[in-house]
Amino acid sequence: MSTANSKRFAPLVNTTTLVILAGALVLSAAMGIRQTFGLFIGPFSFDRGLPVTLIAFAIALHNLVWGFAQPFAGAAADRYGSAPVVAFGATTFAAGLGLAAVAPGGAMLIVGMGLLVGIGVSCTTFGVVLPAVGRVASPEKRSMAMGLVSAGGSAGQVLMIPLVQTIRLGSGIAASLFALAFLMLLVAPLGIVLDRGARAGATVHAAPAVPLRDVLRQAVRHRGYRLLTLGFFTCGFQLAFISTHLPEYLTLCHMPLGLGATALALIGLFNMAGSWGCGWLGGRFRQHYVLGWLYLIRSVTIGAFFLLPKTAESVVIFAAIMGLTWLGTVPLTSGLVAKVFGTRHLGSLFGVCFLSHQIGSFLGAWLGGLVFDLTGSYSLLWEATVVSGLIAALLHFPIDDSAVPAPKLRSQPAAA
Known part of the structure; x- marks a missing residue:
């Protein structure tokens, strides 16, 4: 009997592993590429004569478009599968980079870096990839599996930033962006693997077919979901500001040339451990408590970095701590949504929550450029990231994470 059980269990293990690997590769490409955009602010400004505000707006716009497109991308993946969504997203992403x-x-x-990249990212990142992983993983392993995918996805940031820096310095802006577009096209077929895994998991974790509008109505009325959505705004605000403007800020602080790229790469490197660690913690402790402490630690770190003297050592320490808390919010947030509402409409529900994250991302990236052009300093934005993080921590601690029953179908079939 144990042999028979092992034979039945082995395919599920293999499928889960394949889904985690495929999801990590898709995330690694998409997230790694978008994390390099801060390296283009100076070159676009100096080489092509574009104002920093406009470049920052283009980068910020892709975050906003990503946020508004994410619920639709998640809903499409819930309904039609990941394969067509990832393929469409990767192609659109590559077209935006080429433009x-x-x-x-x-x-x-x-249009290219703002609109097209934003649509592409929405189809190739968390709102499409993590629900596929969540459906194939068992509930007790779901947070860990999502953390592993997020950690694997961080490898892209570690690899892409030095790659882009090398190509840009040697061959220019256009060559580096075309190289990134080619890499994005390579991951387009991986949605097929996510689809197969989701179908395998659906046989175990199937849920009643409740209309999406009823699920969304239930989520909007849930106080914990509203608090989670509001808190997620801060994550986007902090991360977009830092990833977009940290290299330029360090230049203004008279730090060595290239330290900004090194800092972003270090954030990605430590995020690998941080995402895995947050997923692990989310499987052992209540996820909203872990989120509250994560926001608190991140805000204290940002405040200390801003106030203390800038040295190469302080930049490395800042990047390491930020990396440990960087994207750990994503598996925790998506895992918490799955815990409360289930996985049937996880892509849609997380997509709506993620919209708040991306509104914060838009403001973090765009306001950084605007405030700098108006004042010649980033100080106001550093202070805002600290305050918003403290507020987010307070919002997460009182969240009720009890599972809620699925909404009842409005029309039941008549009894025979």
Whole structure:
């Protein structure tokens, strides 16, 4: 009997492993590429004569478009599967990078790096990948599996930033963006693996077919979901500001050339451990408590970095701690949504929650450029990231994480 059980269990293990690997590769490409955008602010400004505010707006816009497109991408993946969504997203992402590579002015840069990249990212990142992982993983292992995918995805940031820096310095902006577009196209077929895994998991974790509008109505009325959504705004605000403007800020602080790229790469490196660790903690402790402490630690770290003297050592320490708390919010947030509402509509529900994250991302990236152009300093934004993080911590601690029953179907079939 144990042999028979082992034979039945082995395919599920293999499927789960394949889904985790495929999801990590897709996330690694998409997230790694978008984390390099801060390296282009100076070159676009100096080489093509574009104002920092406009470049920051293009980068910020992709975050906003990503946020508004994410519920639709998640809903499409819930309904049609990951394969067509990932393939469409990867192609659109690559087209946006290609357009930015040849953009002679601000309008094409905004369309490419703002609109097209935003749509592409929504189809190739958390709102599509993590629900596929959540469906194939067992409830007790779900947080860990999502953490592993997020950690694997961080490898892209570690690898992409030095790659982009090397190509850009040697061959220019266009060559580096075309190289990134080619890499994005390579991951387009991996949605097929996510689809197969989701179908395998659906046989175990199937849920009643409740209309999406009823599920969304239930989520909006849930106080914990509202608090989680509001708190997620801060994550986007903090991360977008830092990833977009940290290299330029360090230049203003007279730090060595290239330290900004090194700091972003270190954030990605430590995020691998941080995402896995947050997923592990989320499987052993109540996820909203872990989120509260994560936001608190992140805000204290940002405040200390801003107030203390800037040295190469302080930058490395800051990058390491930020990396440990960087994207750990994502498996915890998506895992908490799955715990409360189940996995049937996880892509849609997480997508709505993620919209708040991306509104914060838009403001973090765009306001950084705007405030700098107006004041010549990033100080106001550093202070805002600290305050918003403290508020987010307070919002998460009182969340009720009890599972809620699925909404009842409005029309039941008549009894025979």
